[in-house]
Amino acid sequence: AQSVTQLGSHVSVSEGALVLLRCNYSSSVPPYLFWYVQYPNQGLQLLLKYTSAATLVKGINGFEAEFKKSETSFHLTKPSAHMSDAAEYFCAVSNSGGSNYKLTFGKGTLLTVNP
Amino acid sequence: GAGVSQSPSNKVTEKGKDVELRCDPISGHTALYWYRQSLGQGLEFLIYFQGNSAPDKSGLPSDRFSAERTGGSVSTLTIQRTQQEDSAVYLCASSPGGSWGTDTQYFGPGTRLTVL
Numbered sequence: 001a002q003s004v005t006q007l008g009s010h011v012s013v014s015e016g017a018l019v020l021l022r023c024n025y026s027s028s029v030p031p032y033l034f035w036y037v038q039y040p041n042q043g044l045q046l047l048l049k050y051t052s053a054a055t056l057v058k059g060i061n062g063f064e065a066e067f068k069k070s071e072t073s074f075h076l077t078k079p080s081a082h083m084s085d086a087a088e089y090f091c092a093v094s095n096s097g098g099s100n101y102k103l104t105f106g107k108g109t110l111l112t113v114n115p
Numbered sequence: 116g117a118g119v120s121q122s123p124s125n126k127v128t129e130k131g132k133d134v135e136l137r138c139d140p141i142s143g144h145t146a147l148y149w150y151r152q153s154l155g156q157g158l159e160f161l162i163y164f165q166g167n168s169a170p171d172k173s174g175l176p177s178d179r180f181s182a183e184r185t186g187g188s189v190s191t192l193t194i195q196r197t198q199q200e201d202s203a204v205y206l207c208a209s210s211p212g213g214s215w216g217t218d219t220q221y222f223g224p225g226t227r228l229t230v231l
Contacts, residue, residue, distance in 0.1 A: 032216045043119070043206060043222035051217040090158065099171065100216035101146060105158035 002027040002093050006106035014114050019078040021109045023065075023091035026072065033074040034092040034103065035065055044090065050074060061085070086113045117141065119223035121207050127229045128197055136192045136226045140209030147190050148210075148220060149182060153203035161205075164190060165212060197230045204228070 007022040025031055032051050036044040048059025055067040065076045074091060088110045092103040120139045128134050140147050149161040160174040164184045175181070179198075184190040194201055204225040210218035 034219075036222075041224070043224045044208075045222070046219050049217070049219065092158075094216045101148070101163050101165075101210075101218070102160050102171070103148075103150075103158075103220060104160070107157045 002031065002095055002104050004091050004093050004104055004106035006089075006091050006109050008109055009107060010110045010112070012112040012114060013081045015083055016080050019063075019076070019081045019085065019111065021076040021089050021091075021111065023074045023076065023106060024072050025074060025091075025093045027093055027095050029095045032094045032100075033065075033067060034094070035059065035063070035074075035076050036090045036092060036105075038088045038090065038108075040087075047076070047089075081111075081113045083113050083115065086111055119207055119209055119221055121205075121223040121226050123226060124224065125227045125229075127231065129231050130199060131196055133193065133195045134197055134228065136194075136205050136207075136228070138190045138192070138207030138209075138223060140188060140190070140207070141221055142188075143211070144209035144221075145187065145212030146210045146218065146220075147184060148208040149190070149192050150206045150208065151176075151203045152206055152225070156203075158206070161192070194228075197228075199230050202228055202230045 003026045005024045034049045035047040048057045050067045058064045063078045088108045090108045091106040122137045147164040151159045163171040179195045182192045206225045208220040208222045210220045
């Protein structure tokens with residue numbers, strides 16, 4: 001079984017400040033990890049994914065995430081927040097084992113960016 | 116290119132009625148997925164298609180829910196005798212298929228279902 005925990009259902013930052021969204025996973029086999037972003041009334045868009053190559057993954061819009069096996073974490077960061085980053089962010093896990101097509105999502109973190 | 120499209124974008128129905136939700140995946144994608152997004156439960160996997168077959172229906176919440184895919188393309192999710200707890204956003208996704216676990220799933224905008 002696999003699961004994802006996103007710490008903080010709501011994160012608020014000032015424009016230009018560091019963005020840090022936390023994600024911890026549980027998986028009985030090596031995981032694959034994803035971050036998706038959802039803007040209001042839209043579907044989910046992939047920001048980045050970890051598929052067992054480099055542990056530091058760079059994605060779109062200046063976001064990056066680091067896979068830390070020892071901490072079972074895959075936190076999402078961006079050095080400087082823009083107003084356009086305001087959205088809901090979802091961490092998800094799949095794996096190399098059975099049912100590996102199935103994404104298991106965290107509950108999501110709503111990011112607010114203040115001017 | 117065209118992304119995943121879903122119709123209708125919004126559906127309001129009365130309790131007990133049947134509804135059909137449609138998904139048009141990205142052309143050439145062999146894998147198709149349905150998820151449900153609700154306030155209480157977050158994003159839940161419902162069903163997975165590879166081509167026209169559905170090897171995993173484990174996420175369907177009850178036998179009132181069914182889905183089919185024809186021609187390896189369009190999929191329809193049907194909910195019979197809708198209940199208020201079925202109110203949610205139903206998201207469809209597709210992926211190229213074959214890259215087990217690492218495929219990027221591309222999501223449509225969703226259908227917001229409201230059961231009165």
